[in-house]
Amino acid sequence: MAVPPSKATLQLPVDRLALAGLVWLGSVWLGAPALTWLDSSELTAAGVVLGVPHAPGHPLYVLLAHLASLIPVGTAAFRVALLSGLFAAAAAWFTADLVDELSWDKGSRTNRTVAGLSVALILCASTAIWQQAVRAEVYTLHLALMLWATRDALRWRRDTSERRHARLATVALIMGLGCANHHLRVNCERGHCASPVINSNGGRR
Numbered sequence: 001m002a003v004p005p006s007k008a009t010l011q012l013p014v015d016r017l018a019l020a021g022l023v024w025l026g027s028v029w030l031g032a033p034a035l036t037w038l039d040s041s042e043l044t045a046a047g048v049v050l051g052v053p054h055a056p057g058h059p060l061y062v063l064l065a066h067l068a069s070l071i072p073v074g075t076a077a078f079r080v081a082l083l084s085g086l087f088a089a090a091a092a093w094f095t096a097d098l099v100d101e102l103s104w105d106k107g108s109r110t111n112r113t114v115a116g117l118s119v120a121l122i123l124c125a126s127t128a129i130w131q132q133a134v135r136a137e138v139y140t141l142h143l144a145l146m147l148w149a150t151r152d153a154l155r156w157r158r159d160t161s162e163r164r165h166a167r168l169a170t171v172a173l174i175m176g177l178g179c180a181n182h183h184l185r186v187n188c189e190r191g192h193c194a195s196p197v198i199n200s201n202g203g204r205r
Contacts, residue, residue, distance in 0.1 A: 027085020088133035
């Protein structure tokens with residue numbers, strides 16, 4: 001009988017580490033060494049001086065970008081771009097986890113792992129994601145938080161242990177952080193995170 005990922009024995013996720021490392025190294029290799037187009041220049045400047053970019057202000061991203069700008073490597077633009085790559089790597093990790101959660105009872109562990117890694121790599125190799133992973137932008141952080149919350153909401157739904165309420169509190173915290181990054185998070189949460197909670201055992205909890 002298949003064991004849900006949320007209940008599996010804690011092990012070092014070598015496959016996830018390799019996946020995230022590959023995505024992040026790719027973003028380091030191709031990361032923008034200087035200011036680039038659209039909002040990247042504005043977001044980089046806001047991060048360096050703790051300023052306020054265009055609405056909605058993206059306070060979470062600005063705070064994290066400021067920390068990244070303190071790393072003594074390359075230009076400020078490159079440092080903040082590395083942050084976007086780090087969030088893309090996290091999004092890849094959570095994508096693989098999410099595929100595993102959605103298919104835990106539909107195949108062997110090996111098949112689920114291969115499927116998760118494949119989906120994650122295809123996602124991160126897409127133009128839509130990769131353009132955001134190599135320059136200063138808020139969208140890879142947005143994606144990582146959305147996938148993280150969705151994964152944990154699914155794990156909460158299947159969890160019958162005493163720690164399930166802590167899982168739900170974690171989902172709420174991640175959703176709150178997402179709202180501090182981008183206002184579109186509210187619409188994403190409504191469908192991706194609230195649905196597993198509302199539909200758990202046929203009703204609200």
